[in-house]
Amino acid sequence: MATSVQEHSVSLVFVKEDQKGGFQFCNSLESQQPLKLEVKAEEEGAELRVIDGNGVCVFKCSVNRETESCRVGKQAFLITVGFSSVLLQFKSLNEFFTFYNSLKIFKGSNKARSAFSQRTEDASAAQYFQFYGCLSQQQNMMQDYIRTATYQRAILQNHVDFNDKVVLDVGCGSGILSFFAVQAGARKVYAVEASSMSKYAEDTFDVVILMARSVKYTVNFLEAKEDDLHRMEIPFVFRILQSGLVHGLAFWFDVAFVGSQKTVWLSTSPAEPLTHWYQVRCLLQTPLFAKEGETFSGKVLLVANKRQSYDIHIMAMVDQTGFKSGNLLDLKNPFFSFYE
Known part of the structure; x- marks a missing residue:
């Protein structure tokens, strides 16, 4: 050594x-x-x-x-x-x-040392994992359109090789290939990452973990004034579909490009093909237990700040028990922006 x-x-x-x-x-x-x-x-x-x-x-x-x-x-x-x-x-x-x-x-x-350890200096291994643990490096790779699109095409155009299979993604990095495997129909995906990037990769989510159907908040940019976007209050009521702990709320957006002949939609939903915006997941300070059939209600307040972003105030309650939780989050935090 x-x-x-x-x-x-x-x-x-x-x-x-x-x-x-x-x-x-x-x-x-x-x-x-x-x-x-x-x-x-x-x-x-x-x-x-x-x-x-x-x-x-x-x-x-x-x-x-x-x-x-x-x-x-x-x-x-x-x-x-x-x-x-x-x-x-x-x-x-x-x-x-x-x-x-x-x-x-x-x-x-x-x-007994692995084959990797036997042929790799420890300092080199540490430097390697530190390099790929940087968000900027992962972002750089994902923005390489030729690389990312080729991987996606190779997986999705061979979906029969992935459908209902168990996939092991070794060195998953941001988890982008794991997402492609899910899109191709993989039954289960194990994403393994040795660098600090694993902390960020584990905080993304698949639609199957959502505990209720989504609710919609609409902004009509043809009619909305600028001040309307400085402060937005979004009430919500979710009917819980499966018993368990509610850890937070997931956010994404859809945009309708309304033309004179055709309306084209852009969706960042977790049920649609992946985009670089991903989705935002905002955790409650304390998870709340809710049973199937109960309602989970509250509001989300988005207040524009001077950092070209929003402060998010979440207030939530399980109506049947009265248990409450909430949080105050900075959307400008890279932890959110990388997985939007």
């Missing part, structure tokens, strides 16, 4: 247990100076060293398969050595996943 050293920007928090069984969190060095995490492969794991701005090592440990450690939240990592614990907080999600994926490789180095 090629020896390599990775470097990451982190903050370091020491976790101590008090006499009452609670926890105390102490930032290192009582200052805001930047810290650098060095990760070096060892025979059965990795050596971690945290270096301050003066080049002084303020924390050092070895991590292997026996070390007590786990991911915390989106981009932090907790390590316990003996009776002491430290929390490494990374500056970005991509940087965290580069560290996290490399650590899994290092910790598994004493096991």
Whole structure:
């Protein structure tokens, strides 16, 4: 295995247990100076060293398969050595996943290694997954019309090879080929992605998970005034078709191009062929349980902001139980815009 050293920007928090069984969190060095995490492969794991701005090592440990450690939240990592614990907080999600994926490789180095691991340097693998974990790179590939359209044509024009089949999409990236497989009639699709892109791919959805029929809100652009679009209130009442947790609302749009001779429709519905807008899914802060036949009602308020987008206010309730939930979301957030 090629020896390599990775470097990451982190903050370091020491976790101590008090006499009452609670926890105390102490930032290192009582200052805001930047810290650098060095990760070096060892025979059965990795050596971690945290270096301050003066080049002084303020924390050092070895991590292997026996070390007590786990991911915390989106981009932090907790390590316990003996009776002491430290929390490494990374500056970005991509940087965290580069560290996290490399650590899994290092910790598994004493096991039988895969053919990929045997012929690939660890640093190269980490760089590869970091590259394809960037939203901009996935967007660049999807906007390559020749590439994307050829893949789609190859799958849809051979739909008999996919109809009612189970498909494994290894290295699915954004999940675009998995969508094509579903369009071609695949019974089930397993989309597998090793980079941080998996977080975004898993948040897209298929129409089969929708718990109610869609409701429609219409804007007539021939009659609407500009001010009408600054604030839009959309009431909704859904009749639940299957019992389960309602995690949020899905949004998409249809546009009618009304001509003098023919009206042409553009649809971004999940039941129609995929577009680059995808759909928007807006989660409630707390999921609500609803039974089949119950009604789920509320309103969505879209308020134009100065970021060329909308703030979305969701208020929802299961009418039969009175349970309520809601959320306030920024549609400009890339997490939404990439999967619109």
